[in-house]
Amino acid sequence: MAARLLYCAAAVSALAVLAILAFLVYFSLPLFQGDQLAALFSWHWRPLQNEFGILPMIAASLALAVSSMLVAYPLALGVCCFAHGLGPDWAARPLLVAVRLMSSVPTVVYGLVAAFSLVPLIRGASSGSGLCWLAALLTLAVLALPTIVLLLDNQFQRLESEIRLTAAALGLTRVQEMLQLTLPLSSRGLVMAAILGFGRALGDTLVPLMLAGNAPQPPLSLLDPMRTLTAHIALVVATDSQSAAYNSLFACGLILFLLTVLVNLGLRRIRTGATAHG
Amino acid sequence: MKAAIRVEKLSVSFAGKHVIRHLSLEIASGGPTFLVGRSGSGKTTLLRALNRLNECLPGCATSGQVELRLGEQWVDAYAATTNVENLRRRVGMVFQSPNVLPLSILRNIEMPLKVALSLPADEAEARAEQALREVHLWDEVKDRLSQAASTLSGGQQQRLCLARTLALRPQILLLDEPTASLDFKAAQRIEDLLLELKSRYTLLVVSHSLGQARRIAESLFVLHDGERIEALSKDVFQDRDALFSVMDELI
Ligand SMILES: Nc1ncnc2c1ncn2[C@@H]1O[C@H](COP(=O)(O)OP(=O)(O)O)[C@@H](O)[C@H]1O
Numbered sequence: 213m214a215a216r217l218l219y220c221a222a223a224v225s226a227l228a229v230l231a232i233l234a235f236l237v238y239f240s241l242p243l244f245q246g247d248q249l250a251a252l253f254s255w256h257w258r259p260l261q262n263e264f265g266i267l268p269m270i271a272a273s274l275a276l277a278v279s280s281m282l283v284a285y286p287l288a289l290g291v292c293c294f295a296h297g298l299g300p301d302w303a304a305r306p307l308l309v310a311v312r313l314m315s316s317v318p319t320v321v322y323g324l325v326a327a328f329s330l331v332p333l334i335r336g337a338s339s340g341s342g343l344c345w346l347a348a349l350l351t352l353a354v355l356a357l358p359t360i361v362l363l364l365d366n367q368f369q370r371l372e373s374e375i376r377l378t379a380a381a382l383g384l385t386r387v388q389e390m391l392q393l394t395l396p397l398s399s400r401g402l403v404m405a406a407i408l409g410f411g412r413a414l415g416d417t418l419v420p421l422m423l424a425g426n427a428p429q430p431p432l433s434l435l436d437p438m439r440t441l442t443a444h445i446a447l448v449v450a451t452d453s454q455s456a457a458y459n460s461l462f463a464c465g466l467i468l469f470l471l472t473v474l475v476n477l478g479l480r481r482i483r484t485g486a487t488a489h490g
Numbered sequence: 491m492k493a494a495i496r497v498e499k500l501s502v503s504f505a506g507k508h509v510i511r512h513l514s515l516e517i518a519s520g521g522p523t524f525l526v527g528r529s530g531s532g533k534t535t536l537l538r539a540l541n542r543l544n545e546c547l548p549g550c551a552t553s554g555q556v557e558l559r560l561g562e563q564w565v566d567a568y569a570a571t572t573n574v575e576n577l578r579r580r581v582g583m584v585f586q587s588p589n590v591l592p593l594s595i596l597r598n599i600e601m602p603l604k605v606a607l608s609l610p611a612d613e614a615e616a617r618a619e620q621a622l623r624e625v626h627l628w629d630e631v632k633d634r635l636s637q638a639a640s641t642l643s644g645g646q647q648q649r650l651c652l653a654r655t656l657a658l659r660p661q662i663l664l665l666d667e668p669t670a671s672l673d674f675k676a677a678q679r680i681e682d683l684l685l686e687l688k689s690r691y692t693l694l695v696v697s698h699s700l701g702q703a704r705r706i707a708e709s710l711f712v713l714h715d716g717e718r719i720e721a722l723s724k725d726v727f728q729d730r731d732a733l734f735s736v737m738d739e740l741i
């Protein structure tokens with residue numbers, strides 16, 4: 213009975229994913245025919261002139277996700293190394309408690325706080341409105357940091373419970389243990405945390421919507437406004453728009469979907485690799 | 491008799507619960523000195539108190555004094571000026587269950603040499619081979635040194651762990667039930683090894699096997715519930731019946 217329920221649940225979720233994919237493909241299919249495609253993959257989003265290019269949004273999504281990971285990942289790794297032996301013992305626990313707390317704050321709160329602290333700061337230092345790639349990047353980095361830290365912390369803890377006493381008995385310091393054993397032995401986990409963090413940054417909607425300025429233009433400068441795929445979908449759906457604009461949203465949705473699938477496939481590859489190598 | 495380890499009013503507790511209380515004993519250099527007692531009586535904890543490994547476990551508090559003779563010098567293990575990593579290298583410990591690192595066979599021995607002792611690669615390799623020969627493992631592993639250490643059998647892993655500790659050239663060797671997880675033949679090899687090692691190291695061996703203690707121990711301590719430690723004289727524990735009557739109350 214329980215098994216049957218589980219099968220049903222599995223079937224329903226698989227069907228739901230397939231249905232979403234079919235739905236997205238069905239609605240965006242007309243766009244992939246003829247000259248529509250060239251129009252879709254152009255750098256100009258001008259709905260009033262019937263130009264629905266989504267390249268700026270794709271570029272912005274990727275640029276924001278990659279750049280926020282470039283900030284968040286080294287920071288998260290540093291926090292974890294600090295909490296696992298590079299820093300003093302008394303600091304480790306409060307640090308991880310604080311990070312756990314960070315992960316439970318709703319995204320919109322980060323957006324709000326950044327809008328009233330970070331954005332004016334950037335506005336004061338530059339000429340623009342302050343709503344730009346940089347503002348979204350830094351906020352998204354803070355948002356993704358706890359996810360990565362908790363993943364790495366989990367990984368390090370599991371490994372350390374195995375090697376801590378042995379390393380100590382052999383006369384290794386905590387720093388040597390971290391550099392020679394913990395880090396090299398968790399390389400798979402390090403990559404996984406990076407991929408998961410990237411996926412998280414890619415999928416986030418609120419932060420770019422609230423802070424990135426939403427101008428549909430290629431991301432050329434950190435101080436320029438940008439519009440991500442996620443924010444784009446939210447904006448167009450939320451504002452009154454022509455139906456032609458709606459159609460291009462399905463292409464955006466499909467691309468986001470495929471990117472997420474790619475991220476998940478990458479994770480699966482690493483996971484199955486882990487079991488194959490024991 | 492020359493002492494090598496002096497323990498004075500040692501108490502160890504985990505999360506406020508005492509495991510060892512006011513224990514004092516003196517262990518002679520050379521040996522082997524055997525330590526027996528019921529399971530849970532605190533034998534492992536006592537060994538770990540000697541090289542300060544308990545500190546790596548959560549909720550542990552230690553008080554009292556442990557002095558170790560390293561070279562010609564007495565070292566106060568718990569003094570603030572004592573370098574704990576250095577101490578642990580010189581007071582080597584082999585755990586009850588083989589604790590190979592998830593590295594290759596060779597790296598298991600070489601890594602601590604290169605990292606903790608900063609030995610150059612060729613010297614580390616030479617020492618690794620020497621240690622593997624010493625524990626009679628070289629012939630079995632010389633063609634598969636780069637394989638994962640976890641592919642070895644239990645007995646081989648135990649000898650690898652011993653080799654890894656020996657390669658660091660400790661002065662005192664703590665062995666926690668070195669034959670507990672081994673079959674008869676593998677246990678026999680370890681026993682032979684102990685007899686070879688006793689001339690060069692101070693050996694302190696926790697054992698659950700009275701027969702083994704009778705065969706190779708120079709002196710023997712019985713630990714009762716972490717509180718009372720009793721030294722048995724050689725003529726008592728060499729006499730099978732006398733030994734078993736003393737041990738009866740333990741079982
Ligand atoms: N890391 C630890 N945390 C909490 N309690 C421990 C720990 N290690 C040992 N103990 C407790 O100390 C007692 C003695 O353990 P141990 O020294 O392993 O005994 P033995 O080696 O004689 O079997 C046991 O009751 C055990 O539960």
Ligand SMILES: [Mg+2]
Nearest residue numbers: 533534586666
């Ligand atoms: Mg034990």
